[in-house]
Amino acid sequence: MAQTHTARLMDGTRLAARIIETSSAAAEDIRRRTGTAPCLATVLVGEDPASVTYVQMKRARCAKAGIQSRHVALPASVGTADLVHAITELSQDPGVHGILLQHPVGPHIDERAAFEAIAPDKDVDGVTMRSFAATAFGLPGFVSCTPAGIMRLLDEYGVELAGKHAVVVGRSAILGKPAGMLLLGRNATVTYCHSRTADLPSIVRQADVLLAAVGRPRFIGGRDIKPGAVVIDAGYNPGNVGDVDFETAKDRASLITPVPGGVGPMTIAVLLAQTVQAAAHQLNVT
Known part of the structure; x- marks a missing residue:
């Protein structure tokens, strides 16, 4: 009898809780030192x-x-x-x-x-043009929260990005575009796809790392996932459904984020962490 493969889940809820705990301690330190x-x-x-x-x-x-x-x-x-x-x-x-x-x-x-x-x-949500430019150039600044959370998840699960083909499906100014810049900054080869991309499935099949951020429920089917790929589903649609068909994708991916409990908790955790960082900078707390 053939063995069935199931991807390992990337637990954003657990990692987010750790980030918030660290941020909470830093916030208390700022309050204690500055009032x-x-x-x-x-x-x-x-x-x-x-x-x-x-x-x-x-x-x-x-x-x-x-x-x-x-x-x-x-x-x-x-x-x-x-x-x-x-x-x-x-x-x-x-x-x-x-x-x-x-x-x-x-x-x-x-x-x-x-x-x-x-x-x-x-700009703790990383939405201004200056923040995007800093992200693109690898300079200090606040990163758009969802892409930053995604990078922390990839690091948490030891995903090596250098030399890998990362496919980003979605090109919004606060998710797809900055996520691609962050992946490029880590030496991945990045392909941006969108609603007008010709033969999208053929490009998705090449992805070592797939980031779905298009805002369409189950837009990407599991049959188009490269075996062993890392799948990051940043979509959140009515009914707790992501942009990837989770049930079929989990049988081909090596790692996959659930919806909910994957990318979503990380977005809020990064927002809080960057707020604390901003306060520390403005209040001269080192």
């Missing part, structure tokens, strides 16, 4: 249920980690100028060490202008 706790400001436009839930979850995690949170709720009708003004005020407030603008903000708003109103030293 000031790290503070993350969250900005939410409108009342989209998913966005409201995400912000509430992030604020709850902040509280558990000893990080203060300040919430700015704006109506869905707010314009670009007023949103930029609100973020600029937070950027200039010494009591705020990190700023998170919850995405999306609505089609009538210039989201890039809003992101760029975030001071670079408070």
Whole structure:
């Protein structure tokens, strides 16, 4: 009888808990030494249920980690100028060490202008052009949280990237593009794919490391996974379904992230860690 192969799961929940524990200790050290706790400001436009839930979850995690949170709720009708003004005020407030603008903000708003109103030293979500440039050039700065979390997961499981073919399916400014830059910085050969890529399955089959970040449920089938590949599923769709068909992919991959419990917890953990780092820098705590 032939043996069946099942990929090893990459446990983001467990690793995230360790990162948050370390960040919590660092936050307490900052508070003890300066009398000031790290503070993350969250900005939410409108009342989209998913966005409201995400912000509430992030604020709850902040509280558990000893990080203060300040919430700015704006109506869905707010314009670009007023949103930029609100973020600029937070950027200039010494009591705020990190700023998170919850995405999306609505089609009538210039989201890039809003992101760029975030001071670079408070861009703990890694969404500004300056942060992306620092990532691309391998310079100090805050990295977009989901790609940074993915890299920590790869390191945790000892995935060697140098010389490997990494295929990134998705090209968003805060996930696909910076993830590719981070992989390139670790000497992987990177191919970006997207909705207009011709014969996507043939490229996916070449991937030693596959990062799915396209936002379409079960978009990538297991039959297209290279045997032994590492599969990172950064998708999260209704019904707790990722961008990869997990049930078929796990029979071919060597390592795979579950949905949920893989990439998602890492995103929040990195956000908290970078908020603490930002506070340490602004408060001159070494």
